[in-house]
Amino acid sequence: xxxxxxxxxxxVPSDMPLNRVLEAHREQCLRCQTDAARATGxxxxxxxxxxxxxxxxxxxxxxxxxxxxxxxxSNPRRPMVVRIAVxxxxxxxxxxxxxxxxxxxxxxxxxxx
Amino acid sequence: MIGGxxxxxEAELIEAARGGDADAFGELVWRYRDSVYTLAVRxxxxxxxxxxxxxxxIRAWRAMPRFRGEAALGTxxxxxxxxxxxxxxKRANRHQAQQLDESLVDPSHGPERAGELAEVRxxxxxxxxQLSPGQRAxxxxxxxxxxxxxxxxRELGITQTTAKVRLHRARKRVxxxxxxxx
Numbered sequence: 001x002x003x004x005x006x007x008x009x010x011x012v013p014s015d016m017p018l019n020r021v022l023e024a025h026r027e028q029c030l031r032c033q034t035d036a037a038r039a040t041g042x043x044x045x046x047x048x049x050x051x052x053x054x055x056x057x058x059x060x061x062x063x064x065x066x067x068x069x070x071x072x073x074s075n076p077r078r079p080m081v082v083r084i085a086v087x088x089x090x091x092x093x094x095x096x097x098x099x100x101x102x103x104x105x106x107x108x109x110x111x112x113x
Numbered sequence: 114m115i116g117g118x119x120x121x122x123e124a125e126l127i128e129a130a131r132g133g134d135a136d137a138f139g140e141l142v143w144r145y146r147d148s149v150y151t152l153a154v155r156x157x158x159x160x161x162x163x164x165x166x167x168x169x170x171i172r173a174w175r176a177m178p179r180f181r182g183e184a185a186l187g188t189x190x191x192x193x194x195x196x197x198x199x200x201x202x203k204r205a206n207r208h209q210a211q212q213l214d215e216s217l218v219d220p221s222h223g224p225e226r227a228g229e230l231a232e233v234r235x236x237x238x239x240x241x242x243q244l245s246p247g248q249r250a251x252x253x254x255x256x257x258x259x260x261x262x263x264x265x266x267r268e269l270g271i272t273q274t275t276a277k278v279r280l281h282r283a284r285k286r287v288x289x290x291x292x293x294x295x
Contacts, residue, residue: 027270052151067167
């Protein structure tokens with residue numbers, strides 16, 4: 001079997017569907033099947049970790065309770081929301097600036113009559 | 114934990130905590146502290162995990178009035194923990210390189226109980242700790258906690274496709290690390 005096709009199969013995330021060619025290849029290729037089985041095995045082992053709980057350090061709850069501020073109903077995900085907003089804002093500004101620069105350049109090249 | 118000799122119902126505790134009852138919240142902290150801490154360890158490692166767990170629980174207290182019960186409290190706390198881990202890790206990275214490791218297996222949980230399993234988990238934990246922060250977060254949330262790609266993407270502020278690709282790379286890297294070790 002072609003190692004290049006094996007590499008292509010390997011590059012496709014397991015949660016994404018393979019196209020017909022790659023799917024057909026995998027059905028016949030022992031190397032790809034072994035690889036997929038190994039991946040499944042690791043995922044299964046990882047999932048067993050969900051049932052394992054580590055013991056929090058002694059005093060964690062006490063520290064938390066001694067530091068409780070006033071409740072303000074603030075959004076605990078706010079930093080994430082702000083980060084996403086900033087990212088999109090920056091992308092938007094860059095996009096607008098690029099378009100403006102292209103328009104300005106195009107206009108400056110137009111012959112004046 | 115015990116109120117008047119009777120363990121209080123979680124819904125009752127949540128309602129009281131939403132109304133500012135610190136004792137009720139304390140009971141919830143007692144119930145969920147290990148779960149929050151475990152997720153924090155898996156996301157940022159054992160050195161930063163206590164800070165993440167503390168901060169996440171404090172944020173949860175502040176936000177309790179917003180909690181409407183659309184998700185289970187444990188799920189809600191995990192989301193806050195993911196967000197807090199992300200924030201604190203970045204802050205910590207600014208000051209010092211994150212110290213990796215030690216084992217994810219808590220020795221106090223008795224390795225004699227299941228030595229082989231503990232060994233596998235220790236290897237997995239060690240492999241997870243060698244991932245980049247982004248890959249590690251996706252792998253832990255998806256493969257360990259079973260979150261959907263949509264949830265992972267939403268909580269980490271990335272697209273589902275990015276989450277899938279990152280997960281794929283993370284799994285490959287973990288496999289490679291485990292194979293190197295054998």
